[in-house]
Amino acid sequence: MEIVILAVVIALVAIGAISGLVVSSRKKKQLPPQAPPAAPTITAPPAEPHVGDEAETPREEPRRTIEEVDLPTAEDAVETPVAVEDPVVAEAPAPAVEIPEPTAGxxxxxxxxxxxxxxxxxxxxxxxxxxxxxxxxxxxxxxxxxxxxxxxxxxxxxxxxxxxxxxxxxxxxxxxxxxxxxxxxxxxxxGTDFDRAVKTESGLDTPAVVMVVGVNGTGKTTTTGKLARVLVADGRSVVLGAADTFRAAAADQLQTWGERVGARTVRGPEAGDPASVAFDSVKEGIAEGADVVLIDTAGRLHTKTGLMDELGKVKRVVEKHGPLDEVLLVLDATTGQNGLVQARVFAEVVDITGIVLTKLDGTAKGGIVVAVQRELGVPVKLVGLGEGPDDLAPFEPEAFVDALIGD
CATH class of the missing domain: 1.20.120.140 (SRP54, nucleotide-binding domain)
Structure with a gap:
């Protein structure tokens, strides 16, 4: 009996072993074969030379003794060393000063x-x-x-x-x-009996002072620069005052005009006090012995009271040096009757002595010359007839009327 039981146990163990082998073989078939992980590539640093190693086979060269080597003489050793200068970047050339064409005719x-x-x-x-x-x-x-x-x-x-x-x-x-x-x-x-000359002589030892006023957009700053060319062309020396401190580009624009004819521009900080710039401009003109000081002012009309206070202050400060010889109002001829409204406002602020009509070549409303003179009782002294630097001309009634009638 024991023998039978032992044989049964042995048979069960054998069957279990066989079934384990079958299951393991099935599992191995279901898994895809995987390649062994590649060994990381290690780049070894170049071998350091050891003591006694040489990079290359030495070449056979003739060798000299110290007695055979030419050494510098004492005279050579005490010579003054030659200084090697660092390269200097050349300065930008100054802008060439232009000579404007004469204004006569x-x-x-x-x-x-x-x-x-x-x-x-x-x-x-x-x-x-x-x-x-x-x-x-x-x-x-x-x-x-x-x-x-x-x-x-x-x-x-x-x-x-x-x-x-x-x-x-x-x-x-x-x-x-x-x-x-x-x-x-x-x-x-x-009208032919008006005095249309821009006053460029003060009658004193100080320069004549001309203040240019007008609404921004009429070409006021450009006109001031062109007026500098007119005065230089007539043999006058000019100092420009950039008192329009509220428009960022105004001072740069005026300075560019001045540099082209050799006129100095006095300017202040952006949004600074216009009266201070005007004062410094006249002071500089006196120091340089200039004939004329041209002061470009701000032209904001959205607050009439502020404009009156500002221009009034500029006028008072300038007159500490001497009388204000000329106040020129710049008007855009293309605005027609709207220009008369602007003229009235500025006439209330300062005493206008002359009118500059710009863009007269761009409108068929040349009658504004007559209307503004009647409105203010002051003459048109200069007219702008183009965008060129020398397109600002002294107003001549005969030439103007002849152009109206044509040939």
Missing amino acids: RLVRLRARLARSQNSLGKGLLTLLSREHLDEDTWEEIEDTLLTADVGVAPTQELVERLRERVRVLGTRTPEQLRTLLREELLHLV
Whole structure:
């Protein structure tokens, strides 16, 4: 019996072993074979040379003794060593000083530009006056032509009445007679008895002081720079004062204009006190013995009271050195009647002595010359007729009227 039990146990153990081998073989078949991990590549540092090792086989070269080597003499040893200078970066060349063209007759040379924009006014008037019968409708058309050109209501009525009277007396009218008649009446309207010279002599030992005022956007700072060229062209020495401290680019712009004609620009910190800059400008002009000091001022109109206080302060500070010789108001001719509103505001702040009309070549409303003179009672002294540096010209009534009428 024991033998049977032992045989059964042995049989069970054998069956278990066999089944274990089968299961393990099945598990091994289900797993994919995996490659053994690659050994990390180790780059060994280059071997250090050991004492006695040489990089290469020594070459056979003749060797000299110390007696055979040429040594420097005593004279060579005490020579002054040669200094080797560091390279110096060359300074940027100073801008070349330009020589502006003379201002005499400049408006005549620019007449073609003026005629292109203003010819419609002169041609329109001549065409209407050349009609055989000048009835009321024709005279109304003449009035409309003048008003459209911004001559103004009162000057227009005055001109029409004078033309009516002279045409009635003249009777028969030839084209040449009409041209002469219209030229004379327009000259009378523009005015030939004004003193249109910019005052550049103070009558004292101090420079003449010219203050330039106007709304930002009218070309005020550019006009100040061009005016410096006009004065330099006429033989005057100029100092520029950048008192428009509220516009960041104004001082840089004015300084660039000054450098082109050799005029010094006095400037202060951004958003600084304009009166302080104006004071320093006149002080510098006196020290340099300049003929004229041009002061560019701020042109903010959004607070009328602030503008009045600011310009009034600049005027008072400048007059500590001497009288203010000229106050020029810069107006944009293309704004027409809106320019008259600006003129009234500035006239309340400072005593305007002259007018600069810019962009006169870009508008057909040349009658603003007449209107602004009537409004302020001061003459137009300078006109801008382009974007070139020498396109600012002294105003000449004859050349202006000739451009209006055309050839």
